[in-house]
Amino acid sequence: MSKQRIAVAVDGPAGAGKSSISKVVAKKLGYLYIDTGAMYRAVTWAVLQKGITPTDEAAVTALLPTLTLRLEPTDEAFTVFVNGDDVTEAIRSQAVNQAVSQIASIKAVRQFLVAQQRAMATSGGVILDGRDIGSVVLPKAELKIYLTASVDARAKRRWLETKDKETISLEDIKASVMARDEMDTNRKESPLVCVPEAIVVNSDNLTFDETVERMIQLITDAEK
Ligand code: CDP
Numbered sequence: 001m002s003k004q005r006i007a008v009a010v011d012g013p014a015g016a017g018k019s020s021i022s023k024v025v026a027k028k029l030g031y032l033y034i035d036t037g038a039m040y041r042a043v044t045w046a047v048l049q050k051g052i053t054p055t056d057e058a059a060v061t062a063l064l065p066t067l068t069l070r071l072e073p074t075d076e077a078f079t080v081f082v083n084g085d086d087v088t089e090a091i092r093s094q095a096v097n098q099a100v101s102q103i104a105s106i107k108a109v110r111q112f113l114v115a116q117q118r119a120m121a122t123s124g125g126v127i128l129d130g131r132d133i134g135s136v137v138l139p140k141a142e143l144k145i146y147l148t149a150s151v152d153a154r155a156k157r158r159w160l161e162t163k164d165k166e167t168i169s170l171e172d173i174k175a176s177v178m179a180r181d182e183m184d185t186n187r188k189e190s191p192l193v194c195v196p197e198a199i200v201v202n203s204d205n206l207t208f209d210e211t212v213e214r215m216i217q218l219i220t221d222a223e224k
Contacts, residue, residue: 003223005031005125006142009133010215013192014180015154016147017203017211018129023077025215026127034071034120035078036130036137037100039113041091042069042082044103048095054102061108069116094166097176101183104131110189127219132190134198143222144198145215151178153204 008031010018019035026033044054046067052059070081080088090096103109110132117137121128128137134144149157155174162168184192194200199218203211 003220006219006223007121007124007138007140008127008219008222009138009141009144009198010127010129010147011131011133011135011144011192011194011198012129012147013151013154014177014184015158016149017154017157017208018147021147021203021208021211021215022127022129024212025219028212028216029125029219031125031127031219032073032120032123033078034117034126034128036113036117036128036133038071038078038080038091039069039116040100040104040109040130041096042080042087043067043109043113044096044100045087045091046082047103048099054099057106057108060103060106064108064112069113071120092162092165094162094168094176097180101180101187105183105187105189107189114190131184131192134195135193136190143219144195145218146194146198146200147203147211147215148194148200149203151181 010022012018019037023033025031046063047054047060050063052063054060068083072079072081079086080091114137117128121138130137134141151174155170155177158177159170159173162173201211201214206214
C-alpha cells in the first residue's frame with residue numbers, strides 16, 4: 001500500500017533556514033510548500049506601501065479586507081502577489097524585516113492569515129513553515145519539526161543571502177535577527193514556541209544538504 005502523505009509543521013526562529021530547506025524538501029517529496037512568513041511579509045509590505053505606521057493597529061486592521069494575497073508556485077519556489085503586484089523581492093527588504101514582527105503581533109492580522117493558511121493546507125502532503133504552525137495553525141499535523149541554530153550561525157547565513165542585494169553589516173543583521181526573535185517569542189498572540197511533541201533539528205553542525213536529508217527522513221518515517 002502506498003504511504004499516506006502527511007501535514008508537516010516546521011517552526012523555528014528567524015533565519016534558521018526553514019523556508020530554503022522546506023522548499024527543497026517539498027520539491028523532492030512532491031509536497032505542497034507554504035511559506036507563511038511570506039504572507040506576514042506581504043501584509044507588512046502593503047502596510048508600508050500605504051504609508052501606514054506599523055504600530056497603528058486600527059489602520060492596519062482596516063487595510064486587511066482590501067488585500068488579496070496569492071502564492072503562485074514556480075519551479076524554484078513561488079511568486080508572491082499582493083493585489084496582483086509581484087512583491088517576491090520586495091518582501092525580503094530590510095524595511096520589511098524591521099516591521100514584520102510588529103505587524104505579526106496584531107491579532108487581526110493573524111486571524112486574517114491563519115484562516116487562509118488552513119484553507120491552503122487542506123490536502124495531504126503539505127509543509128507549512130512559520131512560528132505558530134504546530135501550536136496554532138495545524139495543531140493536528142502528523143509531524144512537527146522545530147528547526148533551529150545558534151544566533152551567530154543564523155545571522156551569518158542571512159548575511160550571506162542578502163549581502164549582494166543590500167549593503168548591511170553582519171552585526172546589523174544579527175541585531176535584526178535577535179530583535180525579531182525577541183518580539184516573536186514574547187508577543188501575546190501565538191508566540192514562537194517549541195511544542196513538546198516537536199522534533200528539534202539543530203542545524204549548527206549540519207550542512208544544507210544534511211538538513212534536507214534529515215527532514216526527508218523524518219517525513220518518510222512519519223508517513224503511515
Ligand atoms: O525567514 P525568516 O526566518 O526571516 O522569517 P519568516 O519566516 O519570513 O517570517 C517573518 C516574520 O513573520 C517573523 O519574524 C514573524 O514575526 C512573522 N511570522 C509569524 O508571526 N508567524 C508565522 N507563522 C510566520 C511568520
